[in-house]
Each structure stands twice: as structure tokens, then as C-alpha cells.
Amino acid sequence: MINSFSYWEQKSFLSGFDVLIIGSGIVGLFAALSLKSQKPKLKIGVLEAGFLPGGASTKNAGFACFGSISELIEELKTGSEDEIAGIIEMRWRGLKKLRESLGDRAISFEQYGGYEVFKSSETDFANSCIEQIPYFNKFLGSIIGKTDIYAVNNAKIAEFGMNGITNMIKNKYEGQIDTGKMMSALLSKVQGMGIAIFNNCRVQKIESNSNDQVLITNQGTFKASAVILATNAFGKELIPKLDVVPGRGQVLITEPIKGLKIKGSFHYNRGYTYFRNIDDRILLGGGRDLNFEAEQTLDPGITDIIQNYLEKLLNETILPEQKVKIEHRWSGVMGFGKEVKPIVEKIQPGLYCAVRCNGMGVAMGSLLGEQVAMLIDL
Ligand SMILES: Cc1cc2nc3c(=O)[nH]c(=O)nc-3n(C[C@H](O)[C@H](O)[C@H](O)COP(=O)(O)OP(=O)(O)OC[C@H]3O[C@@H](n4cnc5c(N)ncnc54)[C@H](O)[C@@H]3O)c2cc1C
Known part of the structure; x- marks a missing residue:
């Protein structure tokens, strides 16, 4: 020494x-x-x-998730069914271990469900995911022992008060934690x-x-x-x-919102964008796909291109017609590979x-x- x-x-x-x-x-x-x-x-x-x-x-978003339908479709392009099944199993067993080791109360685990949302301009894409629901319920059923994982749940769109979202797939076993x-x-x-x-x-x-x-x-x-x-x-x-290639993720969080209707963890654009409720606020992150090369960095930081995209989504789609202040912004870095x-x-x-x-x-x-x-x- x-x-x-x-x-x-x-x-x-x-x-x-x-x-x-x-x-x-x-x-x-x-x-x-x-x-x-x-x-x-x-x-x-x-x-x-x-x-x-x-x-x-x-720095993360605290989704206790194991894959939205569009993310799983993308992942199946990179590996065999067996390989991807192994990865989904790791996520499922990992979440179980995390909860058992620390306790749900200590990590504020809540199983509000996860939702994949699609805008009105993405109907064909939404339909291609919806068609795959029976396949993925069967595929994941053999891994996690549940066969009623994904289902269309468009009725919730109005309840959440979102604008311009026309399709929504719910994963009832997804949860969220306080990171x-x-x-x-x-x-x-x-x-x-x-x-x-x-x-x-x-x-x-x-x-x-x-x-x-x-x-x-x-x-x-x-x-x-x-x-x-x-x-x-x-x-x-x-x-x-x-x-291992770095991928920076940028995040923002709003001030507390009175009467916030949104509850759950939400995936948009093949998982590249995500949002959730936490402490009466909305946490929103992602958009790495807008500027892949610049976001392949280990340096912390936020950029206008991504923050403006996130704010537009927040103001026009997630919380339409509500003037909500952004209280804080940050970034964290993930590790990806082929x-x-x-x-x-x-x-x-x-x-x-x-x-x-x-x-x-x-x-x-x-x-x-x-x-x-x-x-x-x-
Ligand atoms: C914005 C964002 C949102 C995310 N959202 C989710 C989510 O909702 N759900 C989910 O499952 N995952 C999410 N993730 C991914 C998840 O957070 C990571 O996969 C996970 O935290 C990785 O854990 P780790 O221990 O491997 O790495 P890290 O948490 O990155 O830890 C690596 C540590 O090594 C330290 N270190 C690096 N170099 C050195 C060195 N030379 N000497 C000493 N120490 C060093 C670093 O400081 C760091 O603390 C998200 C990630 C980000 C960035």
C-alpha cells in the first residue's frame, strides 16, 4: 500500500x-x-x-421486467429460441432472488403491471405484436409457469389519460421497485x-x-x-x-403531480423509451436510438436532442394538456454487446x-x- x-x-x-x-x-x-x-x-x-x-x-428506472413483446421479438432475431428462453429465465429468477434477498418492503416492490404502448401511427406494428401474444404466452409459460402473461388492454388508455395511444398490451406480472x-x-x-x-x-x-x-x-x-x-x-x-459497448441512458423526473392517473411501468418504441409512476411523479427515460453513436459513451451527461424528445412525449402523449415541471435530469450507462x-x-x-x-x-x-x-x- x-x-x-x-x-x-x-x-x-x-x-x-x-x-x-x-x-x-x-x-x-x-x-x-x-x-x-x-x-x-x-x-x-x-x-x-x-x-x-x-x-x-x-441511475436506472427500476422496472422489474422481463421483456415486452416487441423487445422479445427483437431479441429472438439475435439468438435461438433456447438462448432467449435462457435469458428470460435469468431475468425472472433474478427478480425472484432480488425480492427474496432484500424483501419487497425494503425495495418498495409493486406489481402494478407493465404496458407496451403504441401510437395511432403505429397500428401495423401494434397488430404484428398483438398477433404474437398467444405465441409468447406459450413460450414464456414454459419458463415462468404462467400462461396469462400478455393481453391487449386498450380500456386502460383512457383511464390513464394518455393522448394518441391507440393500442396497449399489458404484462400482468411486471413490477417496479424503488431503485x-x-x-x-x-x-x-x-x-x-x-x-x-x-x-x-x-x-x-x-x-x-x-x-x-x-x-x-x-x-x-x-x-x-x-x-x-x-x-x-x-x-x-x-x-x-x-x-462490451457502453450505452448511455438519459432520464428525467417530474415534480409531484396532483391526481396522477398513470400507474405501472410503460414501454414504448421497442423498449427504447420507458416511463413509470413513482412518488406521484412520472419518471421518463430512453431515446438512445435517436443518437446511437453519441450515446455510446461512458461519460455522464444529457443532450438537447434526447431531452427535447422526452419532454415532447411527456407533454403531448403521457400527460397531455398538463403543465408539469421537470424537476431533475440525469444519465447512467449500460453495457451492451453483439x-x-x-x-x-x-x-x-x-x-x-x-x-x-x-x-x-x-x-x-x-x-x-x-x-x-x-x-x-x-
Ligand atoms: C437509465 C437507465 C435505466 C435502466 N432501467 C432499468 C430497468 O428499469 N430495469 C432493469 O432491469 N435494468 C435497467 N437498467 C440497467 C441496469 O441498471 C443495469 O443493467 C445494472 O444496474 C447493471 O449492474 P452492474 O452491477 O452490472 O453494473 P453497474 O451498476 O454499472 O456497476 C458497475 C460499477 O463499477 C464501477 N467501476 C467501473 N470501473 C471501475 C474501476 N476501474 N474501478 C472501480 N470501480 C469501477 C462503477 O463506478 C459502477 O459502480 C437501466 C440502466 C440505465 C442506465
């Missing part, structure tokens, strides 16, 4: 690790939780670059198990030797027998061969990774953490 640390700090806080995890997002924290539950004697540390977790896990409460509960649980989390600690380089993994950070050098990389969109910065499947693997002896949640890590993150923990043989 660097010299400014005392003998005591070095001995008790900063050395003797069996496992070090890079990244304190949902995947890194669940990897820590799973490992410690399986092997309580292991000394585990989590190194996090941010002051708070700096990735997607504290901040979930991450706060997860951090408390991990720390309560005696796992140290070091913030403002950016890993700059991983050096492997025959006995251990050496992590060079802005705070000094850490060593452990095994290292798990759980940096999602940032994966390539430390392991350049990983197929395949929808996440990368959970041993990169080399002592070095493991669990990255590339493809924008659905709230759903599958807990399971990815568990899976990478199971690869470690200590």
Missing part, C-alpha cells in the same frame, strides 16, 4: 483479502453476498470508483456481513502473478487470491478483449468477470452475481 496508511490500517483494513470485487453495482454486491453466504470465512472487499456506486445500478431503496438495502446487507466497501477507489490496472491478483488503484495496491470484475459498461477499460447474453466467465486463473447486463440488470443482476461467485474455487 502507499505510505500514508498506518501499520494498523494496512493490517486490518487493506490487506489479507481472499477475494476483491471491482464495482459496487448490483452484480458486484450480489457476488459479494453470495460468496460470503457460501464461505463465511473468506475476507472479501469491494473496490468502487465512485463516491456512490457510479454505474447503472443507482434507491434497493441499492441502499443491498449495501447495508453486504456491509452487515463484514464485507468492506471502498469508495473513491478506481482500479487502474490488474496484474496477475502465480499466487495472486494485484490491483493498482488510485489509493494504492491491493492483493487477493481471486478478483471479480463487475464493472459492466466499463468492462473494456480493464479487460479490452471483452465485447449477443444479448451476459458474460459470466473465468478470464484466467484467479480472474473472473460478470458483465454486460444489456439494460436489464435490475432483473438479472442478482443471478449474475451468484453465478460468478459459484465459479470461484477457494
